[in-house]
Amino acid sequence: MTKQTEHKPYQPWVEHYPDNIDYYAEIDTTPVPARIDQAVKDHASRVALDFLGAETTYAELGDQIERMAGALQKELGIKKGDRIALLLPNTPFFPVMYYAALKVGASIVNCNPLYTHSELVHILKNSDADILVTTDLKLTLEKAEKLMQEGMADKLIVSHFPNALPTLKKFLFKIFKGKDLASLTDEKIKQKHLNWHDLLEKNLNADPVQIDKDDMAVLQFTGGTTGMPKAAVLTHGNIAANLTQIDLWGVDLFRPGATLAAVLPFFHIFAMTVCMNTPLTSGVKVAMLPRYERKSLLEMINRTKVSILPAVPTLSHALATAPEREKYDLSSLKIGISGGAALPNETKIAFAKATGGRIAEGYGLTETSPVLCCSPLYAPNKDNSIGMPLPGTDVQFVDVEDPTKFVGPGERGELVAKGPQVMPGYLDNDEANKESFINGYFRTGDVGYVDEEGHIYIVDRIKDIIICSGFNVYPRTIEDALYHHDDVDECNVIGVEDEYRGEAPIAFVKRVEGSNLTEEELNDFIKKYLSKIEMPREIIFKSELPKTLVGKLSKNELRDEYEKLKKN
Template identity: 85%
Template sequence: MTSKSDKTTKSSKTNKSTKTNKTKHKPYQPWIDKYPEGIDFFAEIDTTPVPERVDKAVKEHATRVAMDFLGAETTYAEMGDQIERMAGALQKELGLKKGNRVALLLPNTPFFPVIYYAALKIGATIVNCNPLYTHSELMHILKNSNPDILVTTDLKLTLEKAEKLMQEGVAKKLLVSHFPNALPGIKKVLFKIFKAKDLAKLSDEKVKANYLDWQALLDNNLQADPVKIDKDDMAVLQFTGGTTGTPKAAVLTHGNIAANLSQIDLWGVDLFRPGATLAAVIPFFHIFAMTVCMNTPLTSGVKVAMLPRYERKSLLEMIHRTKATILPAVPTLSHALATAPERNKYDLSSLKIGISGGAALPNETKQAFAKATGGRIAEGYGLTETSPVLCCAPLYAPNKDNSIGMPLPGTDIQFVDVEDPTKFVGPGERGELVAKGPQVMPGYLDNDDANKESFIDGYFRTGDVGYVDEDGHLYIVDRIKDIIICSGFNVYPRAIEDALYHHDEVDECNVIGVEDEYRGEAPIAFVKRVEGSNLGEEELREHLKKYLSKIEMPREIIFKSELPKTLVGKLSKNDLREEYAKLKKS
């Protein structure tokens, strides 16, 4: 663990592997000649740090609405003023300097962008924390990131966790915002009357002694002194794998984050422009939302309409009310929205583009989204370590079924042998996807072993198996760790899931591999039927015979009313593995 005195804003502690590919490899990049019209793969990538770009957006779009929170609107000028005053308070009241770390334990509220940009403005590093994580998961993140200040709001869900964390000495100071202050006038009053039980107060006297009030800091009206920020300075520590193993801290530099929002803007052509409204329902602490729902729109003069948490009715109402034009979401959320029984009560026709990430996008969801909104949904692909977007389906041109699209400008994607990553596989062959680009992290914090394993010949290893076709469209077959070895053959859960989704009465599905005495491993399918369906196993197996070989056929099909999901709404294989193991023991 890094001590306070050991902190660095540079990425010097994240050394990429020195492994090299002994066989000379000529990159295969068929997408270059097939790139969507109006987009240049070789376009210059802007790595101007995000705080500077936010300042520019504030000046250029001062009177436009930057944030809409349940009807409470904040203009760009108002947001910029709050950022400046908070940056001044962090610097001059708290004594934070370049390289100090600020941990955020916040849901989606206007407080989040303000503290995020204020901290980056003075050269501090953001540590994103999921408020729904357990105490032990949060302790792991905070002990390994060593923040100087923990920022939260006084919702019971977050403040009680924050107080317990502070009791264990995770930070010097606790900064707390008053949640009702983010609400519009009448909702603020009603919240205090009818939902006061959702708020909490600190009880520990030692924690109270280190408490700071958000509004009080703003009211000091302090201005921050300028800080020179380099593109190689550390901007964000984003932890990965919180529910599937020990989380690692990916070091994302100012250059990484700025490059990715620039690449997304280039790919979107005129998507992120003043007049557009983005519906932000996935949480900002998640890398997908941080970049696509917050940084990209708020540096472009776009309005961000946000919800503190996902509720289907609330999202439908927000889209209807704000006339949202862009919806980034995980596939399960897009599917739920597009197939909601009450969707016809709301006008969703303003939605022009859905951006899907976090998991494979079923074709059925693409079709349902188009039918419900008149717009189109494009699948993107990326990882925490790549800030996160590496590629995306064309937004304004035909894209191929099951493809994750093409690499974003300036991104080189290749495929290497799964067993021997020093060998590149040929065009069209399946291999592990590896990537280079300005959005790729320099490495994990203080984790030489992980860095040696994660980079090969300068490429970041994603752990995903896929291939590229002759037109430059990329495909992901599955995660390496999820591949099921049946009688010596590779079986890909995603292929089985795709086959299941071809049945009209399958609403959601997830496939895992389990031990099998005869085959070594065997696939198990979990299925949620559409509402009102009586679909049975025999009928579903007959359907699967049209798409799957005998080896791919699930050993069991288990019907469930709901399938477990991760904290950001992705279907969770890990939970199903644990559930199945318990089922077999009982």
Template identity: 45%
Template sequence: MSDTANIDTGVHAPLAIKQGLPLPSHPRLLGDLLDRSVARFPDRAAIDFMGRITSWSELGVAVDRAAAGLQALGVVKGTRVALCLPNTPYYPILFYATLKAGGIVVNVNPLYVERELTHLIADSGAEIIVTADVAEIQARVLKVAGETGIRHVVSCPIADVLPALKRFGYRLFKRKEIGRARATPQHLYFADFMKLRRSPTPVPVAPDEVAVLQYTGGTTGVPKAAMLSHANIVANTDAMLIHVGGETPDQDRVLGVLPLFHVFALTNVLTFSTLVGAEMILLPRFELTQLLATLKRTRPTYFPAVPTIYNALANLGPDERPDLSTIKVCISGGAPLPAEVRHAFEANAGAKLVEGYGLSEASPIITCNPFEGVNKEGSAGLPFPGTTIEIRDREDPSRIVPAGEKGEICARGPQVMAGYWHKPAETEAAFADGALRTGDVGYLDADGYLFIVDRIKDMILCGGYNVYPRVIEEALYEHPAVVEAVAIGVPDAHRGQAPKAFVVVNDPAVTGTVLRDFLRDKISKIELPREVEIRDTLPKTLIGKLSKKELVEEELRKAAR
């Protein structure tokens, strides 16, 4: 590991390297953050879910009971527990309960189709999976669980965590969407193991041990799990507190419309709220009408989201725009933030919007524009507290390039993962002299602001979600008429990027519409290409490998017209 402590980090440093503010924090367990807020703010609201309030003391009790229930199901130190949940009170409860029981959280997108679920379960070695009683999701999880050796599936009834009137309406009007799989020794419902009214058995865990397996595609498109320790996530949470200016006397309210299984929301909503005793306002999904009503009802003070959401708010008419005067700042992440979206949002909504940048392997934030001071146009901001950004030569990663020169963005800091789960070769490739390689190209300006100019990765950033082209391509190849297939990300005004597929077929009767319909039960809705274009040939490299570069350039030219 290279020593950066003695490098001149002034604004005119000859090397492209920049350190963030000091991070005066110490490694500790995520459960310590919870216990502290439960003790400090027992009567404060911890969660607002569709108007139903859970206090910090109630959350603490629920976590302890759930942890004891998990231990009764056989969770011991190191047991992987997959959380396949939308944003509901169940996620915070089961997240902290898993950690208190000594387990490791495996974050799973509920929209994943069977093949994706199968891969994550097999790769992580998860023994228990928790999901919602939404019929479609429950059926998929139970099917995969039966095929992969999962010991227990826990279903969480959505109606049970709603306010009384909404609970009645949900059961009446959504009854066809409610999963009703019967309880068995393998499948039980949340209330079954919450009957144990006892404290969990303490499990000795060190802050540097793995807390979360966060799956990411990286540069290969094959999902692999970043091992995020307690200390990693706590460090990024501490850095967030420094970045926003410290804890305030009044309780903050954090709007959680981003899914908590996504690492951006995990830190910016769940663990940040836990650190400062804020109220988490959870929404199960992004739906504009519901979001507007929630903004009006709850008056949040922090609003992390993706460009798609800010763009939707920016495009509202004068009579539809919500009052965002209570919001201190909005943080955009998960995808590049177009300057036009930021300007329109700030002008129409009246709230400040800053862009951050990170990746799952860094828990996730490594840079962010300041809330007070210069918010540079097109910049991903300054290094996060405790973080060092290095720009390294793309051909020779051992060399740090001069300031202003483009190179691969690399990062150091206490939030950086130890490596990928059971993948030593991929772990070694992810670091250069001990610095995490992001796979993105950028430069640092004279003031230390990071500018991202190109993305090495094939990964498509679609409304804050990671979409892996290889998943789409492999699904397309299952059709007997498909000869060649390539998937890329194309500009999308709503989601930032959208998948598009290019295909060569051997049957003229097979159209793009036919192939798009063919994909519907093989990949998730997020991964479904906006368009499948049939071509006679696809571009290739000199060695005959399918090339995406030409297709990407072609689509960018179309978008610029």
């Protein structure tokens, strides 16, 4: 198959697009603050947020947003272009501050509360945040105080975590979990500290601010493919476009009456867009958990009748295979949306069996706000496919060695993307911007191809490809083979140095509880799925596999672990 000498967009999905979805539909880029205001008007009496049983209506949410926006403007002097960092777990405080900040023209800087101090310093120093917002949980407040001591922000806003709870739980929390709360100890920081409740009690209204689609809305830090975390500039237009695209793809999924489970953390781009912005601009109820706990999630699904569950594959797998799942009614679950990592077919099957619903795999990156592609929600899915590009999104493939050349239909290459959800670039990083865009397309760093019906397949990350005796070996291919075995619960494959082949695959496997599966038995099983060159040099069984802070299986930690094992 010859390579394309000039780019002529190959878009086979157009002729095979799902019914009732227009690939060429107009993409609304009305900024999120205006959409939230409209949702508050249209759904005032509906429940917007459920936090462990404490409900907030759309009218109440809108009132809190307005009062916090007024306080930001008139008490703290926040103006268009300022930056507000959020160091918060999933609580009602998060969306209130997020939307209040955007309403007055400020930009959000999302911070992971589980990051180390040095990682948070990097984010705050590079974002030049004016205000840091946190809650008085010990996990977050102690980190926030230390950051303030180092001058990482001018002011600190602290919410009282128990205030987010239902009355009885608030009372019980203070009695039995009071040790999880903290207070500021530094007198100088106390002077820079403002109480969340006091700010709302000012009852101030915000003055209107003109928000344009090209204005920066969010600074989202990402590690990308290499190097230190970079700050992706996501505009109001980027974020709004992706909400529109997701809503078009979902047809009637995000509509009043639906309930979405927000167990993924809002500070992550997937959750920010799919678990918070999309449902709350559509009149959907968002049921939140401050962190993932399997039992808590099962109880919440049973109690609130969750119909939409966005999750990473490991979470969906844990839910679908939970030994206690039959104690709970999961029949309300209609759609699972999987993102963040490759979705094993076995997880799709287990989810359908446990819930009666179906799970669709999506694909995207921080730099694309994030969703580029998704499997059809109401039509047959192809195994191992990430689906088709969302409306208004162009996905193409370029030569891995020479990204200036587009590869032909069906050929493997690096996925590049163009669309209204793609960021304009990284903040103050000309070198990264030059490397990240080619021919007007954003380079994802993922290798894949498109079939004749327009279904997109991701083979692996470029950096994860294993070169064995000159041949490309893809970890995902080996992982798919391992997942075919009923006794494999989780698996992850990395490449390591090999004297004979240059590199060789090593598989790490977590067995199903109670299994005594051996390396010899598993090797014999996967031989029918893999070529000789793809067979792992070694299979290492572990009781748990390391995961990232949002629950994705982590190859980096396994690489570090293997290096330490080799040295010992």
